[in-house]
Amino acid sequence: MKRPRSYSRVTKQTLSILGKLIKAGRLEWELTAAELSERAGISRKTLRNIENGEAGTEIGIVFEVATLVGVRLFDVDDRVGAMHNAHLEEKLTLLPKRVRPSRQEVDDDF
Structure with missing residues (x-):
């Protein structure tokens, strides 16, 4: 049986902020949850979990959804990101x- 995972306060807060940024981006782009989840290739439940800041969703999926709604990750442009990488x-x-x-x-016995 899989043990439940506990997360630090900072991790929970960061997930919550990212989820809210994604939801705000979706609403700014006037996308429904169904439209965004279809574009990202995920279920509406997964999108709801992301927007609610719940842990457990694969990080690549979260980053892809963020990118689709224009949330800047790491606040760098492509050139700066390439240099940093x-x-x-x-x-x-x-x-x-x-x-x-x-x-x-x-x-070490001398």
């Missing part, structure tokens, strides 16, 4: 591929 790729290249505790005991 390239910087992060470079940083990830320099970091270790994985982190594991060292199995080798260090001999």
Whole structure:
């Protein structure tokens, strides 16, 4: 049986804000819930969960719905986003591929 997941106050607040931004965008574009859910390829229940700020919906779906109604994610334009992405790729290249505790005991007895 799947255990229920608990989320921090900040996560819940962020989901609520994003959901409200999506709903406001939908209403500004004068889209019904049925129209937006059809465009996004999701059910109306999933859209309702997103707009209500409920956790559990796949993040890619949430981002796609946000994009469809014009909600800017990360508040960057395409050029700045591409530069930021390239910087992060470079940083990830320099970091270790994985982190594991060292199995080798260090001999520090001098």
